[in-house]
Amino acid sequence: xxxTNPFEPKIVAYVCNWCTYLGADLAGTNxxxxxxNVRIIRLPCTGRIDFNLVIKAFEMGADAVLVSGxxxxxxxxxxxxxxxxxxxxxxxxxxxxxxxxMRRIHFTWISAAEGRKxxxxxxxxxxxxxxxxxxxxxxxxxxxxx
Amino acid sequence: MEQELRDTCKRLLEEGAVDVxxxxxQSMPDGPVCPVFIxxxxxxxxxxxxxxxxxxxxxxxxxxEIKALGKPAIVVKGCDERxxxxxxxxxxxxxxxxxxxxxACEGVGDPPASKCGYCDVHxxxxxxxxxxxxxxxxxxxxxxxxxxxxxxxxxxxxxxxYWTNELSRCVKCYACREVCxxxxxxRCIVDKNRPxxxxxxxxxMANFAWNMARxxxxxxxxxxxxxxxxxCPAGINLRLLNDSLAKAAEEGFGYRAGMDKDTPPVxxxxxxxxxxxxxx
Amino acid sequence: xxxxxxxxxxxxxxxxxxKQGVPVLGPSRINDAFVAYAxxxxxxxxxxxxxxxxxxxxxxxxxxxxxxxxxxHIKGSGVELEDPExxxxxxxxxxxxxxxxxxxxxxxxxxxxxxxxxxYNARRAATTVVTLACTEHDAQCFCxxxxxxxxxxxxxDAMLLPLGDGTFEVRCFTDKGRELFAxxxxxxxxxxxxxxxxxxxxxxxxxxxxxxxxxDNPIWNELTLRCLGCGACAYECPTCHCFDIVDEGxxxxxxxxxxxxxxxxEMFTMHASGHNPRARQAxxxxxxxxxxxxxxxxxxxxxxxxxxxxxxxxxxxSLGILNTLMDLAAHLDxxxxx
Numbered sequence: 001x002x003x004t005n006p007f008e009p010k011i012v013a014y015v016c017n018w019c020t021y022l023g024a025d026l027a028g029t030n031x032x033x034x035x036x037n038v039r040i041i042r043l044p045c046t047g048r049i050d051f052n053l054v055i056k057a058f059e060m061g062a063d064a065v066l067v068s069g070x071x072x073x074x075x076x077x078x079x080x081x082x083x084x085x086x087x088x089x090x091x092x093x094x095x096x097x098x099x100x101x102m103r104r105i106h107f108t109w110i111s112a113a114e115g116r117k118x119x120x121x122x123x124x125x126x127x128x129x130x131x132x133x134x135x136x137x138x139x140x141x142x143x144x145x146x
Numbered sequence: 147m148e149q150e151l152r153d154t155c156k157r158l159l160e161e162g163a164v165d166v167x168x169x170x171x172q173s174m175p176d177g178p179v180c181p182v183f184i185x186x187x188x189x190x191x192x193x194x195x196x197x198x199x200x201x202x203x204x205x206x207x208x209x210x211e212i213k214a215l216g217k218p219a220i221v222v223k224g225c226d227e228r229x230x231x232x233x234x235x236x237x238x239x240x241x242x243x244x245x246x247x248x249x250a251c252e253g254v255g256d257p258p259a260s261k262c263g264y265c266d267v268h269x270x271x272x273x274x275x276x277x278x279x280x281x282x283x284x285x286x287x288x289x290x291x292x293x294x295x296x297x298x299x300x301x302x303x304x305x306x307x308y309w310t311n312e313l314s315r316c317v318k319c320y321a322c323r324e325v326c327x328x329x330x331x332x333r334c335i336v337d338k339n340r341p342x343x344x345x346x347x348x349x350x351m352a353n354f355a356w357n358m359a360r361x362x363x364x365x366x367x368x369x370x371x372x373x374x375x376x377x378c379p380a381g382i383n384l385r386l387l388n389d390s391l392a393k394a395a396e397e398g399f400g401y402r403a404g405m406d407k408d409t410p411p412v413x414x415x416x417x418x419x420x421x422x423x424x425x426x
Numbered sequence: 427x428x429x430x431x432x433x434x435x436x437x438x439x440x441x442x443x444x445k446q447g448v449p450v451l452g453p454s455r456i457n458d459a460f461v462a463y464a465x466x467x468x469x470x471x472x473x474x475x476x477x478x479x480x481x482x483x484x485x486x487x488x489x490x491x492x493x494x495x496x497x498x499h500i501k502g503s504g505v506e507l508e509d510p511e512x513x514x515x516x517x518x519x520x521x522x523x524x525x526x527x528x529x530x531x532x533x534x535x536x537x538x539x540x541x542x543x544x545x546y547n548a549r550r551a552a553t554t555v556v557t558l559a560c561t562e563h564d565a566q567c568f569c570x571x572x573x574x575x576x577x578x579x580x581x582x583d584a585m586l587l588p589l590g591d592g593t594f595e596v597r598c599f600t601d602k603g604r605e606l607f608a609x610x611x612x613x614x615x616x617x618x619x620x621x622x623x624x625x626x627x628x629x630x631x632x633x634x635x636x637x638x639x640x641x642d643n644p645i646w647n648e649l650t651l652r653c654l655g656c657g658a659c660a661y662e663c664p665t666c667h668c669f670d671i672v673d674e675g676x677x678x679x680x681x682x683x684x685x686x687x688x689x690x691x692e693m694f695t696m697h698a699s700g701h702n703p704r705a706r707q708a709x710x711x712x713x714x715x716x717x718x719x720x721x722x723x724x725x726x727x728x729x730x731x732x733x734x735x736x737x738x739x740x741x742x743x744s745l746g747i748l749n750t751l752m753d754l755a756a757h758l759d760x761x762x763x764x
Binding site for chain 2: 456457462481482492652657672685688743748752
């Protein structure tokens with residue numbers, strides 16, 4: 001990347017409608033600035049977040065992915081986030097075996113009241129990913145398949 | 147043991163206890179062993195039992211053409227029996243209407259298949275009839291995942307390069323899916339096109355997506371029969387991939403698919419105390 | 427008088443071709459148990475012995491498993507179409523088995539029938555096929571039952587025949603073959619002895635006759651019970667050529683591609699209405715055998731099979747064409763007639 005065109009990472013955030021999305025909204029209404037690198041995708045619940053969605057984000061050029069939802073016990077659908085947590089406990093070893101860059105996949109619990117936490121999380125992820133650079137591994141895979 | 151198997155099957159068919167025996171037979175006189183479906187008592191001579199009895203016959207229990215044949219008896223090795231247990235757990239079969247003939251197995255293949263080196267289910271455990279007897283040594287978890295542990299010593303970049311190379315050979319024939327007893331969905335995710343989740347083309351990226359998806363759908367369900375790897379026409383080391391999820395289930399939850407039908411499966415259940423150090 | 431080439435000289439030629447930027451596809455050891463045709467990175471990767479038949483076929487050289495036929499980009503309010511590169515660079519297939527090479531002239535019929543497939547023809551014209559004659563066979567080989575043999579010349583531009591001492595006799599059949607080996611061979615008095623090949627396992631004639639009226643015969647239900655409906659046989663077969671057209675894209679653009687397809691998949695004949703004329707595996711297996719031994723010969727005068735045995739070797743349940751034909755032959759024997 002040149003100085004005139006520095007690398008800006010693309011972050012995709014899959015968030016649940018009832019907690020993290022409202023948390024992001026709260027950040028907005030409180031005028032808490034967070035980087036515009038993030039593309040927020042709203043789903044009803046983290047329980048609905050399919051493992052394939054994270055892979056699709058990388059396939060389409062994302063440099064990092066965030067999955068975020070309600071704290072355990074607060075799920076609007078009672079247990080969706082528990083299922084999601086269990087799912088990710090099993091999916092992460094698979095991703096590690098495949099050599100996917102785990103520094104680029106993040107998980108958080110952010111409630112509707114945690115606007116500041118949303119701001120901090122997005123800022124941190126953007127800074128970390130900018131330092132890591134573009135996800136070359138997946139880019140090369142996509143180019144080899146184009 | 148082969149004669150005892152044939153006698154048992156003859157009796158079952160003559161008594162009308164079952165309509166069809168799903169077992170192993172010879173495809174051609176000197177040919178490889180293959181699945182056979184015996185419907186008449188006089189044909190039980192076609193059944194064989196030897197070290198070439200690869201094949202997890204449990205995959206036939208959910209196929210519509212086989213179900214149409216009537217009440218089955220199925221010949222299983224210990225590894226195959228685990229698949230029958232999972233099918234029962236997942237309500238895909240009514241255990242009472244399947245007659246399970248469990249074979250005591252010392253291993254298949256010559257030289258023995260690698261999975262047999264750390265098998266602890268040489269003896270069937272839930273069969274309706276058991277044929278033969280063989281010692282059952284417990285195997286430590288370390289032995290079970292030795293290849294995976296060695297593989298994980300590589301860096302993430304090395305692993306990614308390895309899988310990109312291995313999976314580029316995938317031709318999307320789906321032999322791995324068809325041979326797997328746990329892959330019984332009427333419409334597989336890769337066959338869906340409204341919307342299309344997984345690209346059906348055979349490109350490096352789309353092959354990655356397919357193999358990842360199938361491996362993940364085996365989370366806590368793969369019984370380690372190794373058939374996927376044996377049948378892959380491209381020689382991809384699928385066992386290594388599926389083992390990473392089997393290991394995650396065992397290390398994280400002490401769970402091994404198909405060992406006990408009353409333990410709740412890892413996917414589809416949850417615990418309030420699941421650890422979450424990776425979730426901020 | 428014959429022309430011969432030593433193993434070393436052959437490997438040097440491979441490295442020379444690769445250095446010139448010509449891709450070479452040849453049998454390669456993938457791992458301990460596995461030999462398959464693959465693009466060679468160097469002559470070290472070439473496997474010339476220690477196997478009967480690679481697990482796949484050479485059809486990828488002329489019929490890739492995934493091939494883009496056009497692409498498009500959304501530019502502003504318009505669409506830009508992009509044709510793929512039509513001219514194909516020269517490529518060599520080396521040490522193909524005669525049963526693999528013989529598939530190419532058979533495929534030429536269907537790809538030049540009611541529509542001339544420019545993609546196939548361009549690749550075909552750009553490919554030089556050098557076969558490696560067989561010195562042994564296994565129980566799955568049946569080339570001699572379909573009119574071929576261990577040194578069949580169909581589809582070959584040149585052939586290497588092992589002389590047993592590490593050298594090969596070279597026979598060139600076409601200009602492409604002669605051009606490839608020009609200046610690389612030496613004259614010799616040695617001539618290769620070609621083995622007889624597998625014994626004729628069955629007489630295809632009566633089976634072809636039977637197939638004509640076999641559409642409703644219940645035997646298909648029996649023969650095909652163990653088929654799992656995967657694509658292993660079709661994809662590793664040198665003559666299977668069915669393909670699916672897919673459109674992939676997003677808001678920025680996309681492409682249309684030709685992908686391999688298998689008649690054994692349940693979705694193969696699924697209509698948009700939801701009706702499936704071949705909803706059962708028995709119907710799909712019947713179609714496979716009839717296509718190869720009845721429909722294709724009726725249309726093009728040649729059986730759509732070269733007896734390579736790959737279907738049986740790759741089949742998870744050891745089904746395959748030879749097994750099915752032998753079961754049909756046995757059925758004909760026992761029933762005495764159609």
